[in-house]
Each structure stands twice: as C-alpha cells, then as structure tokens.
Amino acid sequence: MSHMKAPETVVELAPELLELILSYLRPQELVRFGATCRRAHDFINSTNQLLWKETFLQVFDDPKHVWGALVPTARAHNQPREALWDWHRELVRRAEAYNLVVEADRDTLAPEIDNVAATLLDIQYTASCASTDETDSPVSLNIIYLNRLVQRAPDFDSIVHDFSRHPSSLSVPRDLKMDLDRPVTRSMLTRVAPECASRLHIIYGPTEREEDSTAAKAAARAIVYDWNVTSEDAEYGPFQKDGSGAVNWQSVEAISSLMHRIFDTALKAYHLHPTGFDVHVPRKQPIDAAVPLDWAGVTGTWAGTYAFLDYRALVHYNFAHNLEHPLDLGNYEEACGDLMRLDLELDESGKLENDERLQSDLPHCEDLPKLYFEGTSTRQATERPSIGVRGVACLVPGGREVRWRIIIR
Numbered sequence: 001m002s003h004m005k006a007p008e009t010v011v012e013l014a015p016e017l018l019e020l021i022l023s024y025l026r027p028q029e030l031v032r033f034g035a036t037c038r039r040a041h042d043f044i045n046s047t048n049q050l051l052w053k054e055t056f057l058q059v060f061d062d063p064k065h066v067w068g069a070l071v072p073t074a075r076a077h078n079q080p081r082e083a084l085w086d087w088h089r090e091l092v093r094r095a096e097a098y099n100l101v102v103e104a105d106r107d108t109l110a111p112e113i114d115n116v117a118a119t120l121l122d123i124q125y126t127a128s129c130a131s132t133d134e135t136d137s138p139v140s141l142n143i144i145y146l147n148r149l150v151q152r153a154p155d156f157d158s159i160v161h162d163f164s165r166h167p168s169s170l171s172v173p174r175d176l177k178m179d180l181d182r183p184v185t186r187s188m189l190t191r192v193a194p195e196c197a198s199r200l201h202i203i204y205g206p207t208e209r210e211e212d213s214t215a216a217k218a219a220a221r222a223i224v225y226d227w228n229v230t231s232e233d234a235e236y237g238p239f240q241k242d243g244s245g246a247v248n249w250q251s252v253e254a255i256s257s258l259m260h261r262i263f264d265t266a267l268k269a270y271h272l273h274p275t276g277f278d279v280h281v282p283r284k285q286p287i288d289a290a291v292p293l294d295w296a297g298v299t300g301t302w303a304g305t306y307a308f309l310d311y312r313a314l315v316h317y318n319f320a321h322n323l324e325h326p327l328d329l330g331n332y333e334e335a336c337g338d339l340m341r342l343d344l345e346l347d348e349s350g351k352l353e354n355d356e357r358l359q360s361d362l363p364h365c366e367d368l369p370k371l372y373f374e375g376t377s378t379r380q381a382t383e384r385p386s387i388g389v390r391g392v393a394c395l396v397p398g399g400r401e402v403r404w405r406i407i408i409r
Helices: 015-022 027-034 038-043 049-059 063-067 072-083 087-103 106-125 141-152 157-161 195-204 214-224 249-270 311-319
Strands: 300-304 340-346 371-379 387-395 402-408
Touching (some): 027 049, 063 072, 087 141, 195 249
Antiparallel strands (some): 340 371, 387 402
16 A cells, blocks of 8 residues: 655645645735745746736736726727736736835836826726625725725825926926926926826826815816817817827816816715725726616716806917916916706607717717717706706727717707
C-alpha cells in the first residue's frame, strides 16, 4: 500500500487548490503572500490572469457587465481594449491612482494628473448599473471605492483645480481678471485642455472652492456666453465646431458649473443634491417596462430650471472687446428661473418627426432610434398655466452620450 506525502506548506498544494485559496485574498494580502518565498512569488506572477481576475473582483465590479450593455457602435470601439484587458495591470493602475490622490504630494501627482483623472473616470464608467439598494445607498464596488477615496483624500478638490501639465501655456479667457491661484478648474485655465479634466469635474460635481468663487463663475461664463464657442457651427450647443457632433466637454463643464449653482438655489427647499459619483453611473435608471422603446428614460416627471444672460450684456461681451469698461463676468449675474416641473411622454403619432425645429445637421449614432417627445412645463412657485414642451433625444456619434434638444414656449 502506497502513501502520498502531505504538503508541508501551502505553496506545495495542487495549483488549482492554491489558486482557489488565494482567490479569497484582497490585493494587498496577495502581494504579502508573494513576498514569503520564491515559489509563492512565481505563483502570483502577473501572467496568472485567472488569479488576478478573482483578486480584481474582490475590489471592483466586473467591467464586462457594462461592456456587454453598450450599443454596437460603442462596443466595436471598445473591443480593442477588451481584447488587451489585463486584470493585473488594471488593478495596479487603479491602486497607483488611489495612492497618488491620498498622498497628494504635488511634485509626484502633477505629472501624472491626466492619468489619474482618466483612471478615476474609468472606474466610474465601469461601475455596475445595479448600483443602489432599497435605501438608495451605493452598493457598486466601484462607487464604494471612489467614495472612500474622496473621504480619505486630504484635498480631493485639488484634483479638479490645482494641477496642470502645461503651466506655461495657460490662456485665461478674455476679460477675466484673476489670480491664477484662485479656485478656477485646471481645464478652464486653458482652451486646450485634456478632456478628462472637464469630465472629472462634471461627474464629481461642484467643489467647495468654486461655490463662492467669483473667479470660477467668471471663467465658466467666459465659455458659456462666448459665441466663438457656442456658434452656429456647434448648433449653439456644447459640441465641437467641426460638424462631427462630438461633445465639447469643456463647454459642458462650464454649463454644469453655472447650472449647479442655479439649481442649488432652486432645490434648497427640497433638500436635493444631485451630485457625486454615484448619481452618474451609466444605465443606472432601469427602462420602464410600460414604455420599452424609451431607451433614454424620457417618459415621466423631470425637475428643471433655466438661466440666461441679458441680450444687451451678451452682445456687449461678444463684440465690445476694446471698450474701456468690459463686461464683468464675475459680478454680472444672469437671470435665473424658478424650479419647473416637466411632464414628458413619447410622441407616438409621429407628428414631431416633421417639426423642422427639432431637426439637426449634426450626425448621430443610429444604433438606437431618435426619440421625439412632448409634454408640459409648470412653474412650481406660481399658479401660472402650463406651457408646451417638445423635443428630441438621440445618441451622440460613438454611442456613449445622449444629445437633447428641447423647445419650451
């Protein structure tokens, strides 16, 4: 009768058993195990993708759940990345970004700021769509990770404001007198800014620094009300001026910065604060079973408000460049509206498809159909009668964002 020798150490276990045991370890614990001996180090090598996948999923959502929900155009664009996805490399990349933000050493973080911003956006974008429970608390591992990072960072606002890879190329918007150390976002300090800088600010929301900053308001207005930015070539919206229909993220950031201030005033009585990583999870809102074709979630009740610059001031800002007293964008306040209630539903009759005001020359992604809708707008603070609303929603080229056009009159 033969006898098999029992393994004296855990590393002598059969590979499949050892891998199963190690799959329960978190990344830091797995690294410590690899430091115990050469055999352990070799076993947790980065080429062991099965092991590192299990370790990755201890901390983060599986990105393949999100990738599988993308429309065909976006999926095709994402396929090269899926094919080259490396569980170990992505885990290290996210851990390094986390450590850089928590340590917040300016000399170390500054040259890596764009990589850090892109990594944080990637974590947010691949967050699980099933991101809330019955108490409306985040249960997505990605969102929990980002929220913990914000809490631990000594000054997360600095990621939005302080770092620029190109300090010598700062181009302050015209007529904007300010100290560059004031809380203006790094993307607004130059018209040639990385897209990730603007997108991170949009998703993170307004910072404490910018809330009471005249310079921040002026920088945002300098973009929003500049007809060189929101011209006919951009269909008077936050789009690139090349006819591609692509998003101008710096313009969206400026609009977001201004409208958050205005919305906060309108929402104070309702104690609502629609900001933060968890409220920007893609596909978070489920499709209404009663309206299965409504892929954009148009149908239902919306809250909204509006703001505009007096037309005389708008013309003054855009054409009176050489006047002795240029428009003070920091202190000149736009007119703001009350909180509005919009009740919208899809147009099933097809009549709005022929409305010229809802048509656009900008291309769109045809993976999902255009959604034409109509409804009413009611001002919450008054008894004025409702007014009509009509609009259209479609996918931006690339299939990742939604373009809206709404007419209220």
